[in-house]
Amino acid sequence: MRGNIRRVIPLMCALFLLLGAWGAWNLAVNGRRWFSFSSNAYARQMKREVTEGAVLDTRGVVLASTFGEERVYHSDEAVRRATVHVLGDRDGNVANGVESFMSFYLYGFDQPFGEEVKSVLYGTGRRGSDVRLTVDSALSANILGWFPAGKKGAVIVMNYRTGAVLAECSFPDFDPANVTVSVKTDPGHPFFNRAVQGMYAPGSTFKIITLSAMLEAFPDALDRRWNCDGQLTVGGHLITDAGTDLERQVVTQHGDLGLERAFRVSCNNTFARAALELNDRRLRGEAEKFGYNYNFLFRDMVVENSSYPSDNRTDREVAMTGIGQSALLCTPMQVLLSACAAANDGTVMEPRLLQSVTAPDGRETVSFSSAAFRRVLEPAVARTVRELMYQAVVSGTGSRAAVPGHRICGKTGSAEIDGRENTNAWFVGFIDEENAPWAVVVLVEDAGGGGSVAAPVAGQIFRYLLGE
Numbered sequence: 001m002r003g004n005i006r007r008v009i010p011l012m013c014a015l016f017l018l019l020g021a022w023g024a025w026n027l028a029v030n031g032r033r034w035f036s037f038s039s040n041a042y043a044r045q046m047k048r049e050v051t052e053g054a055v056l057d058t059r060g061v062v063l064a065s066t067f068g069e070e071r072v073y074h075s076d077e078a079v080r081r082a083t084v085h086v087l088g089d090r091d092g093n094v095a096n097g098v099e100s101f102m103s104f105y106l107y108g109f110d111q112p113f114g115e116e117v118k119s120v121l122y123g124t125g126r127r128g129s130d131v132r133l134t135v136d137s138a139l140s141a142n143i144l145g146w147f148p149a150g151k152k153g154a155v156i157v158m159n160y161r162t163g164a165v166l167a168e169c170s171f172p173d174f175d176p177a178n179v180t181v182s183v184k185t186d187p188g189h190p191f192f193n194r195a196v197q198g199m200y201a202p203g204s205t206f207k208i209i210t211l212s213a214m215l216e217a218f219p220d221a222l223d224r225r226w227n228c229d230g231q232l233t234v235g236g237h238l239i240t241d242a243g244t245d246l247e248r249q250v251v252t253q254h255g256d257l258g259l260e261r262a263f264r265v266s267c268n269n270t271f272a273r274a275a276l277e278l279n280d281r282r283l284r285g286e287a288e289k290f291g292y293n294y295n296f297l298f299r300d301m302v303v304e305n306s307s308y309p310s311d312n313r314t315d316r317e318v319a320m321t322g323i324g325q326s327a328l329l330c331t332p333m334q335v336l337l338s339a340c341a342a343a344n345d346g347t348v349m350e351p352r353l354l355q356s357v358t359a360p361d362g363r364e365t366v367s368f369s370s371a372a373f374r375r376v377l378e379p380a381v382a383r384t385v386r387e388l389m390y391q392a393v394v395s396g397t398g399s400r401a402a403v404p405g406h407r408i409c410g411k412t413g414s415a416e417i418d419g420r421e422n423t424n425a426w427f428v429g430f431i432d433e434e435n436a437p438w439a440v441v442v443l444v445e446d447a448g449g450g451g452s453v454a455a456p457v458a459g460q461i462f463r464y465l466l467g468e
């Protein structure tokens with residue numbers, strides 16, 4: 001009996017330590033999230049007793065502050081609308097906005113226990129900490145004006161060297177100071193944050209990933225030749241190139257070409273065949289490196305997981321995946337991160353929103369820190385992808401995002417949607433300059449071609465960022 005106990009005790013100790021380690025890890029990863037749950041009774045009670053801190057943008061512009069019982073937002077309606085999905089609202093209509101996701105700071109849960117005791121002793125009300133974001137509210141308000149009127153979609157601007165998010169807009173938007181019944185019943189779902197929650201086919205922006213996989217799998221990838229006759233049949237399914245209209249007997253043919261020109265003109269024929277040469281396993285492996293099928297747990301925001309399907313993969317589906325169609329689903333944030341890998345020498349940074357936290361006594365308790373999400377590409381591969389994305393803007397489908405005198409890189413996409421006449425228009429790209437490390441993704445739903453609809457919006461953002 002005693003012998004048995006002696007054997008069991010070390011095991012129990014080990015299990016106990018393991019449990020403790022798991023608890024600490026779980027709190028570190030999910031702790032902030034725990035405070036933001038509206039069903040959390042303890043957090044709810046605490047929130048009633050504390051005056052919520054203010055939210056400021058990167059320049060110190062106050063986006064939200066509390067006077068008495070009332071939460072007051074910025075005086076300019078355009079600023080309110082352009083930042084509402086990042087900020088969220090007090091009623092929690094927007095899921096995971098800063099107002100709820102960062103309530104840990106805004107309600108002073110970060111402040112030492114002594115502060116709580118002091119406020120009880122002296123009968124003074126407690127104040128939460130102020131949160132300063134990386135977001136530029138002036139740029140965000142401009143994006144509101146540049147985005148095609150009446151269209152749905154999303155725009156994100158991020159520093160690809162640090163991960164700091166400069167703008168995150170979703171359309172349709174709404175005014176948090178005036179949430180009417182018509183906003184709540186709008187079939188366009190204005191509360192929904194399309195930038196990080198919307199799931200879409202990536203369209204030809206996925207060719208960034210197919211291209212990367214080709215470069216990694218085949219050392220001679222850039223020397224290979226294909227012949228595009230405009231009509232590729234895979235598994236009884238016809239894959240055509242953009243501009244093809246068989247009813248009017250118009251067929252886009254790119255003829256003899258290599259990967260460089262295929263990427264620049266966004267040739268579906270070539271990239272569908274490239275996907276088949278890679279095979280499903282290699283293409284999925286590449287997509288997963290970029291973040292597909294991964295459970296994102298970023299510190300400052302909740303991003304829906306993007307998916308690369310794992311079963312029922314026929315040749316037809318693999319070919320369609322190579323051009324970003326098939327059953328692929330991703331968020332605009334995922335598309336942005338794909339381009340950031342090329343921009344930042346192969347390393348994708350974690351997107352961040354928090355610039356600093358300041359306690360009521362003026363002490364800065366948290367300051368910006370960047371972290372790599374993961375290393376995705378070898379620097380040499382990233383450089384090649386970057387060069388091809390540069391060519392796509394200089395003399396390819398992304399030309400309307402160009403800014404004369406600057407190195408703009410990008411990729412367009414026009415994703416077909418069942419039952420809709422127009423495609424979803426995509427542009428993802430970046431400024432390839434040391435002192436302007438900005439990446440942009442633009443998605444306009446049901447709007448037409450990425451080159452004609454999304455690229456011009458990105459071009460305006462690039463010009464603003466470059467001060468042109």
Ligand SMILES: [Zn+2]
Binds near residue numbers: 266269
């Ligand atoms: Zn082609």
